Amino acid sequence: MKEVDRSLAEEYILLAFAIEEHMPGYVDAYFGPQTWQEQAKQAGKPPLQDLTERTARLANDISQADGMDAQRKDFLARQVKGMQMSLRLLRGEMVPLAEEVEALYDVQPVWVDESNFEQAHKELDYLLPRGGSLAERKQEWNRALEIPVEKAKELLPAIIKRLRDLTRQKFNLPDAEDFTLEFVSDRPWSAYNWYLGGFRSRIDINTDLPLQINELANLIAHEGYPGHHTELSIKEQKLVTEKNYYEHTIALINSPSCVVSEGIATSALEALFTDDTLNAWYRDEFLPRANMSHIDSKRIVEIGNALKKAGGIMGNVSFMLYDQHKSEAEAERYLQRYALSTEKERKHLIRFVSNPLSRSYVFTYDIGYDLLEELFAHGDHDQYFKRLLEEPVTPGQIREWIQKDS
Ligand SMILES: [Zn+2]
Incomplete structure (x- = not known):
């Protein structure tokens, strides 16, 4: 694995823990390197504006990650898109439920007759x-x-x-x-x-x-x-x-x-x-x-x-x-x-x-x-x-x- 790919995964995990600080329960399971979790803990509860900017940067870095396996890239990109919606909700934005679900989960919910x-x-x-x-x-x-x-x-x-x-x-x-x-x-x-x-x-x-x-x-x-x-x-x-x-x-x-x-x-x-x-x-x-x-x-x-x-x-x-x-x-x-x-x-x-x-x-x-x-x-x-x-x-x-x- 290229170093850059590892650092993208690391930033993804650090951001997830930072969101968890604002939204307890967001991280459902973690068994990766302990140092990343500790690092996130030490950072405390970063301002939402900072997290919004970091997530946008990460989304951009993923899109530019040439040579990354296409399936992996797609997975990371969509997960980060979900994170971006979580941050909008945390900032108090009012979003129609269908739009929320589409961004969080990559599916289109409809009213079932x-x-x-x-x-x-x-x-x-x-x-x-x-x-x-x-x-x-x-x-x-x-x-x-x-x-x-x-x-x-x-x-x-x-x-x-x-x-x-x-x-x-x-x-x-x-x-x-x-x-x-x-x-x-x-x-x-x-x-x-x-x-x-x-x-x-x-x-x-x-x-x-x-x-x-x-x-x-x-x-x-x-x-x-x-x-x-x-x-x-x-x-x-x-x-x-x-x-x-x-x-x-x-x-x-x-x-x-x-x-x-x-x-x-x-x-x-x-x-x-x-x-x-x-x-x-x-x-x-x-x-x-x-x-x-x-x-x-x-x-x-x-x-x-x-x-x-x-x-x-x-x-x-x-x-x-x-x-x-x-x-x-x-x-x-x-x-x-x-x-x-x-x-x-x-x-x-x-x-x-x-x-x-x-x-x-x-x-x-x-x-x-x-x-x-x-x-x-x-x-x-x-x-x-x-x-x-x-x-x-x-x-x-x-x-x-x-x-x-x-
Ligand atoms: Zn289940």
């Missing part, structure tokens, strides 16, 4: 056991799938093993990788992967809301295999250890890489299972082990698929709160109607979307999922998934791959 959610409701109406209103039937179904935390702890090792084995067969998981699990409460998210570097993570599971049997596999796939932990481990190996791309020693919350990460995570379980193999796993192993064989495994899979079609609700809620200036009560009513959620779930979702860091983040899940679904429809699924795990990919690059293969 309610007919999509109504279509999902139609399917749920067909699939859910009979009872009262559709919301009551969904909640009743969820209650039937609830398991105590102790039971979840008992079931998780076998689930983790299964998903790790399947991930290992398909993708280049580093030998030394591992994660630990913690159960926590009073958090705005339902689960979180904290990447620690050295191919290690800690996955936190929030027990504020009841855990459901069908969520366990999804959760481990999303956070662990082949989701966040897998992606970060493989990228550490392929990009940091093998290529010295130091910018991959840091993960930023509001940046284009989040769309790729959440796209990988939300389609992680589907990368390992078809509907049929997932159904067979639930039916033959997973449900009997939980003493829940009375539940129809096929229905679990089909209801899960129908719910996926209701994606986009949280993005709409964010538009309502931040662009349309609707009240939280109105947003709650919207969630009640379209997400068919309980009051406790609604409060949890509103809390998540009310955080300034996550009001735009909510878009990354559904947009990431849809973007990858479109990509996978154009070519070999596993080959593409492997590339997403190994390369410094941006949403813009994925759109180019789709166009090239069309």
Whole structure:
């Protein structure tokens, strides 16, 4: 690696830590050189004007970095563009939410028409056991799938093993990788992967809301295999250890890489299972082990698929709160109607979307999922998934791959 490329990565990391000083939570993970973190700490909280100028300089230096690998250059340029928007927001600029999301994440968010959610409701109406209103039937179904935390702890090792084995067969998981699990409460998210570097993570599971049997596999796939932990481990190996791309020693919350990460995570379980193999796993192993064989495994899979079609609700809620200036009560009513959620779930979702860091983040899940679904429809699924795990990919690059293969 050229010295100039290393210094660009260093400045990128120093700037990220400086933004973190103004916006705690911005740096999600860091396992790069300790001296850079210390250097940033010593600099304290630099004035936003200075950071704005430094970021503009960095963007310019990246654009002039002749000979830098094109994919790497594109990744850095788009990440820095996200930083520039974060700084504008920190300076108090009022920006329409769509513009904020586009600059932060390199994707264009749109209002999702309610007919999509109504279509999902139609399917749920067909699939859910009979009872009262559709919301009551969904909640009743969820209650039937609830398991105590102790039971979840008992079931998780076998689930983790299964998903790790399947991930290992398909993708280049580093030998030394591992994660630990913690159960926590009073958090705005339902689960979180904290990447620690050295191919290690800690996955936190929030027990504020009841855990459901069908969520366990999804959760481990999303956070662990082949989701966040897998992606970060493989990228550490392929990009940091093998290529010295130091910018991959840091993960930023509001940046284009989040769309790729959440796209990988939300389609992680589907990368390992078809509907049929997932159904067979639930039916033959997973449900009997939980003493829940009375539940129809096929229905679990089909209801899960129908719910996926209701994606986009949280993005709409964010538009309502931040662009349309609707009240939280109105947003709650919207969630009640379209997400068919309980009051406790609604409060949890509103809390998540009310955080300034996550009001735009909510878009990354559904947009990431849809973007990858479109990509996978154009070519070999596993080959593409492997590339997403190994390369410094941006949403813009994925759109180019789709166009090239069309
Ligand atoms: Zn995630």
